Amino acid sequence: MCGxxxxxxxxxxxxxxxxxxxxxxxxxxxxxxxxxxxDEGLKIxxxxxxxxxxxxxxxxxxxxxxxxxxxxxxxxHGAPSDRNSHPHTSNNGxxxxxxxxxxxxxxTLKEELKTRGHEFKSDTDTEVLVHLIEEIYKNEKIDLLExxxxxxxxxxxxxxxxxxxxxxxxxxxxxxxxxxxxxxVGDGEYFIASDAxxxxxxxxxxxxxxxxxxxxxxxxxxxxxxxxxxxxTPYVQELELKLEMLEKGGYEHFMLKEIFEQSRSIRDCMxxxxxxxxxxxxxxxxxEYADKLKNIDRxxxxxxxxxxxxxxxxxYLIEEYARIPVEVEYASEFRYRNxxxxxxxxxxxxSQSGETADTMAAIEMAKERGATIxxxxxVVGASIPRLTHAGxxxxxxxxxxxxxxxAFTAQVTVLTLMAFYMAQQKGTLTNSKLVELLTELDCxxxxxxxxxESNDLIKEIAGKFKDSRNCLFLGRGSGFPVALEGALKLKxxxxxxxxxxxxxxxxxxxxxxxxxxxxxxxxxxxxxxYEKVISNIQEVKARKGIVLAIVxxxxxEVRKMVDYCIEIPDASExxxxxLATIPxxxxxxxxxxxRGCNVDQPRNLAKSVTVE
Ligand code: F6R
Numbered sequence: 001m002c003g004x005x006x007x008x009x010x011x012x013x014x015x016x017x018x019x020x021x022x023x024x025x026x027x028x029x030x031x032x033x034x035x036x037x038x039d040e041g042l043k044i045x046x047x048x049x050x051x052x053x054x055x056x057x058x059x060x061x062x063x064x065x066x067x068x069x070x071x072x073x074x075x076x077h078g079a080p081s082d083r084n085s086h087p088h089t090s091n092n093g094x095x096x097x098x099x100x101x102x103x104x105x106x107x108t109l110k111e112e113l114k115t116r117g118h119e120f121k122s123d124t125d126t127e128v129l130v131h132l133i134e135e136i137y138k139n140e141k142i143d144l145l146e147x148x149x150x151x152x153x154x155x156x157x158x159x160x161x162x163x164x165x166x167x168x169x170x171x172x173x174x175x176x177x178x179x180x181x182x183x184x185v186g187d188g189e190y191f192i193a194s195d196a197x198x199x200x201x202x203x204x205x206x207x208x209x210x211x212x213x214x215x216x217x218x219x220x221x222x223x224x225x226x227x228x229x230x231x232x233t234p235y236v237q238e239l240e241l242k243l244e245m246l247e248k249g250g251y252e253h254f255m256l257k258e259i260f261e262q263s264r265s266i267r268d269c270m271x272x273x274x275x276x277x278x279x280x281x282x283x284x285x286x287x288e289y290a291d292k293l294k295n296i297d298r299x300x301x302x303x304x305x306x307x308x309x310x311x312x313x314x315x316y317l318i319e320e321y322a323r324i325p326v327e328v329e330y331a332s333e334f335r336y337r338n339x340x341x342x343x344x345x346x347x348x349x350x351s352q353s354g355e356t357a358d359t360m361a362a363i364e365m366a367k368e369r370g371a372t373i374x375x376x377x378x379v380v381g382a383s384i385p386r387l388t389h390a391g392x393x394x395x396x397x398x399x400x401x402x403x404x405x406x407a408f409t410a411q412v413t414v415l416t417l418m419a420f421y422m423a424q425q426k427g428t429l430t431n432s433k434l435v436e437l438l439t440e441l442d443c444x445x446x447x448x449x450x451x452x453e454s455n456d457l458i459k460e461i462a463g464k465f466k467d468s469r470n471c472l473f474l475g476r477g478s479g480f481p482v483a484l485e486g487a488l489k490l491k492x493x494x495x496x497x498x499x500x501x502x503x504x505x506x507x508x509x510x511x512x513x514x515x516x517x518x519x520x521x522x523x524x525x526x527x528x529x530y531e532k533v534i535s536n537i538q539e540v541k542a543r544k545g546i547v548l549a550i551v552x553x554x555x556x557e558v559r560k561m562v563d564y565c566i567e568i569p570d571a572s573e574x575x576x577x578x579l580a581t582i583p584x585x586x587x588x589x590x591x592x593x594x595r596g597c598n599v600d601q602p603r604n605l606a607k608s609v610t611v612e
Pocket of ligand 1: 304305306307308350351352353354355356359402403404405488489492607608609
């Protein structure tokens with residue numbers, strides 16, 4: 001979590017840094033701060049709250065300077081407050097730092113620094129780091145780059161940092177371990193950021209820093225070395241990101257834009273990967289492992305949150321079509337167990353951001369134990385795709401709304417492709433069945449477009465549900481992860497308590513909650529469990545629950561027994577999650593808007609969970 005931005009060049013830094021922070025606000029919005037360096041020295045502005053509050057606070061003040069660093073915070077150590085906001089300064093006030101990550105041994109270091117006369121102004125771990133750098137710089141009589149390098153060797157934990165020195169206004173020092181950092185290469189200028197979104201409008205040439213690297217940046221000079229002092233040759237690559245992808249494009253919220261993009265994003269995700277007429281799937285990212293896939297005994301999927309729900313859909317699909325046993329694990333639980341993992345296992349790590357700390361730790365553990373790791377990530381060049389042996393990008397494009405929508409459907413699409421690819425390798429599906437399935441999959445983006453047409457109806461239904469205090473989501477088979485995802489979406493953006501349950505489990509507990517005030521959303525499409533789900537609906541109705549059913553278009557049977565119905569196009573069970581998720585995303589979106597909630601930046605959340 002936390003977003004960092006830096007600039008050094010010939011332009012004014014403030015507008016670049018503040019705009020960059022707005023782009024990175026998805027990473028945290030507890031406080032924001034910017035430090036600028038000019039001939040007049042170092043100036044720091046920081047404020048609890050969102051970036052706009054910092055902007056208002058700084059309006060009319062002296063914001064000049066052609067070097068600057070900025071930070072948007074998701075609080076870990078120390079409450080969200082002005083004094084805990086970054087940047088933090090050294091004891092003598094000359095060094096200033098921004099940091100994304102956690103310094104695990106900060107308490108010990110802080111005590112030691114206190115005995116040497118350091119006084120701290122905040123409760124953060126970050127402030128300890130800048131004091132440590134100052135202490136080493138002062139005592140060892142070395143240059144600042146070397147002092148930073150030595151200080152970082154004493155640190156346990158994760159970091160992406162940028163440091164400025166009032167006495168050397170022509171340089172920035174950046175470093176990373178476990179938290180992302182991109183350097184944009186301009187003409188006589190450099191940009192630094194947690195991801196490429198603050199950089200793309202100025203330059204397409206970027207360098208993704210690797211773990212344990214430290215960069216010394218001047219307007220016309222860039223030196224990157226490793227913490228063991230070995231100088232690196234930076235690899236400059238061209239960004240594929242386009243500016244319009246980062247804008248709302250006329251929608252009121254990013255979340256709504258992203259929901260409506262799904263027809264396109266799923267098509268992008270499948271492009272060049274499916275050949276319906278030939279009944280063939282091609283996944284270049286994992287093709288080296290095609291033989292291994294023929295003989296594996298087991299797949300373990302690790303992920304968190306929405307990505308974990310996609311993993312459950314993946315389990316259903318891989319077991320159904322490729323007949324490989326699959327276990328789906330919360331990365332946060334898996335990493336602290338002592339799981340049995342062998343060299344024959346394939347672990348699939350799913351992550352939109354490619355940065356989630358628990359997922360990264362789970363990967364590292366599985367790797368140490370000899371498993372082959374595949375990544376399913378959205379953010380190109382993020383940490384997880386670099387940690388894994390192979391993988392398939394989801395290509396959904398930047399997802400800015402904190403609640404995941406198009407990334408989820410793209411993850412499910414990739415897992416669908418993986419299931420068919422594995423089935424192809426293992427021969428568990430005939431070619432004619434693959435032709436049939438892929439032909440249908442190819443039409444799913446059009447069907448998503450049709451599902452989106454229910455938006456007005458869903459908005460109307462949202463009005464009836466907006467004051468509910470609880471909500472139950474029920475589904476069976478591949479409809480169960482959809483129910484879980486529907487419940488997560490509702491709770492995270494509207495703050496209504498919601499739970500997803502396998503429909504048949506309802507009578508083992510949750511049925512006690514049902515009364516005339518309890519909305520129950522049921523995935524009741526025409527598939528193998530249709531009749532069973534109808535019985536579950538009747539059980540809810542018998543207890544006066546209010547039922548909203550997601551049904552297959554043309555359904556009349558369910559319509560007769562429920563209070564509200566939303567239709568989705570007919571599709572095979574394999575593709576149901578892709579379609580049934582759409583109305584649930586829209587439902588939670590409209591409920592949250594009607595309740596006056598901040599849809600794109602729900603309270604307490606951040607898009608990249610880089611702490612465990
Ligand atoms: C919910 C949501 C989160 C993420 C989770 C994992 O809408 O976005 O539950 O799915 O934090 O994040 P990634 O996929 O980036 O690893």
